[in-house]
Amino acid sequence: MSPDELGQLAGLAVLGLTAGFLAGLLGIGGGVLLVPAMVLIFGFDQHVAQGTSLLVIIPSAVLGSYTHQRNGRLVVRDAALLAAGGVIGAVLGGVFALSIDDVLLRKLFAVFLLLTAVRILWPRARRNDAPAAETAGE
Amino acid sequence: MSAREPAGVAGPAQVPLRASFLSLAAVGAAAGLLSGLFGVGGGILMVPALVLSIGFRQHRAQAASLAAIIPIATVGALVFGRAGSVDLAAAAVLAAGSLLGVQAGARAMHRLSDQRLSWIFGTFLIVVALAMLIR
Numbered sequence: 001m002s003p004d005e006l007g008q009l010a011g012l013a014v015l016g017l018t019a020g021f022l023a024g025l026l027g028i029g030g031g032v033l034l035v036p037a038m039v040l041i042f043g044f045d046q047h048v049a050q051g052t053s054l055l056v057i058i059p060s061a062v063l064g065s066y067t068h069q070r071n072g073r074l075v076v077r078d079a080a081l082l083a084a085g086g087v088i089g090a091v092l093g094g095v096f097a098l099s100i101d102d103v104l105l106r107k108l109f110a111v112f113l114l115l116t117a118v119r120i121l122w123p124r125a126r127r128n129d130a131p132a133a134e135t136a137g138e
Numbered sequence: 139m140s141a142r143e144p145a146g147v148a149g150p151a152q153v154p155l156r157a158s159f160l161s162l163a164a165v166g167a168a169a170g171l172l173s174g175l176f177g178v179g180g181g182i183l184m185v186p187a188l189v190l191s192i193g194f195r196q197h198r199a200q201a202a203s204l205a206a207i208i209p210i211a212t213v214g215a216l217v218f219g220r221a222g223s224v225d226l227a228a229a230a231v232l233a234a235g236s237l238l239g240v241q242a243g244a245r246a247m248h249r250l251s252d253q254r255l256s257w258i259f260g261t262f263l264i265v266v267a268l269a270m271l272i273r
Contacts, residue, residue, distance in 0.1 A: 009231045016235020022262065023179075023204075023236065024243025030236060031178035031211075032263065036270050038228070048225055050177025051218025055229040057179050057211040060236040061204050067244040068201035075198060079205035081162035082169065082184060086210040089170025090180075094217030097175045109176050110270035116182050117263035 008042060015041070016056065023057075024064050031057050032113065039106060046106040050097060157192045165191070166206060174214045179207035182263070196255050200247075 015037050023030030031053040038049035068074045097105060165187045169180030181203040188199035218224050247255065 009227070012228055012231045013235040016232035017239040018235075019232070020236030020239025021243040021246075022239075024240035024245070025247050025258070030240075031173075031176075032182055032266060034232065035177050036266055040269065042228075044225070044228075045223075047218070047221075047223040051215065051221070051223035052225045052229045052232070053177040054173070054211045054215040054218060055224055055226075056232040056236055058208060058215065059233050060240040061179065061207040061211065063237055064240045064244050065201070065205040065208065067241065068204060071248060073197050073201035074205055075202060076205070078157065078162060078188075078194075078198070078202035081157075081159055082166035082202060082206035083209040085163035085166030085168075086170035086173070086180065086206055087213045089167040089172075090174040090210045090213040091170075091217060093171040093174025093176075094214050095174070097177075098218065098221045098223065106270075110267065112172070112176055113263060113267035113270055117260060117267045121260035121264070 012042065019056075020060050023060050024067070030060055032116075035109065036113070046102045046109065047098065050105075050109075155193055157188075157194070161192055166210075169203075169206070170210050170213075173207070173210050174217060177214070177218075179203075180210055181207055185259070197247075200255075 015034065019030035019033045019037070022033055031050075034053040034056060035046075035049045038044040038052065039046055044052070065074060065079075100108075165184055168187070169184045172178065172183050173180035181200070184203040184206065185196070185199045188194040188202065189196055194202070215224060
């Protein structure tokens with residue numbers, strides 16, 4: 001193994017550490033940081049970055065879920081129903097992603113991130129408009 | 139209303155909101171589609187959808203989302219792996235780093251309020267999106 005390859009693996013370990021911390025903090029899988037970093041910093045193809053990201057996400061999600069569960073935040077029924085629809089969507093989304101060009105996929109990814117960011121910073125007003133949904137049954 | 143729920147209130151009897159089968163499965167399907175399409179977990183869609191559309195509190199939404207990501211990402215990784223689009227060596231190193239980081243992150247989350255988590259979540263995504271577009 002060459003020094004370059006070792007250096008890249010060391011860099012990937014640091015990236016993993018950072019992504020894992022944010023995943024645990026934000027309750028996401030961390031892929032949203034992993035994919036851009038693998039592409040922008042480490043020069044991965046978009047497709048390989050995405051496939052690798054999905055694999056990396058799994059153990060982090062398992063550990064993070066265990067921690068939430070121990071802290072009494074996890075409602076198993078919620079997760080099971082989300083997953084029931086989720087696995088079907090994952091197959092469809094993956095097959096489609098593999099069918100399109102690498103550069104196009106990267107551009108789509110960037111747009112997806114921007115839309116997501118805008119949408120998440122928006123909800124404050126809507127939340128205040130609809131306090132009933134937030135407090136129902138509490 | 140206190141800013142923080144007391145410990146040990148999450149038993150089934152205390153779970154306030156019982157979301158419908160269809161609404162949860164639909165949110166999951168949309169998240170799965172995004173997950174397979176973009177190689178992310180799908181929490182980015184699930185957490186806001188659960189909070190805004192179904193009315194979950196931020197912490198409950200994040201816990202459910204993270205657990206649902208396990209089967210969703212597994213299926214997605216299999217689809218990409220069959221096409222040769224998974225780098226196993228990179229995945230092993232990234233995963234090792236992630237496992238060390240995720241515990242610290244989850245612990246830090248318990249010290250943050252719901253509002254602050256939303257703010258951090260949104261700001262974090264803006265930064266990543268801009269980095270991708272600047273390239």
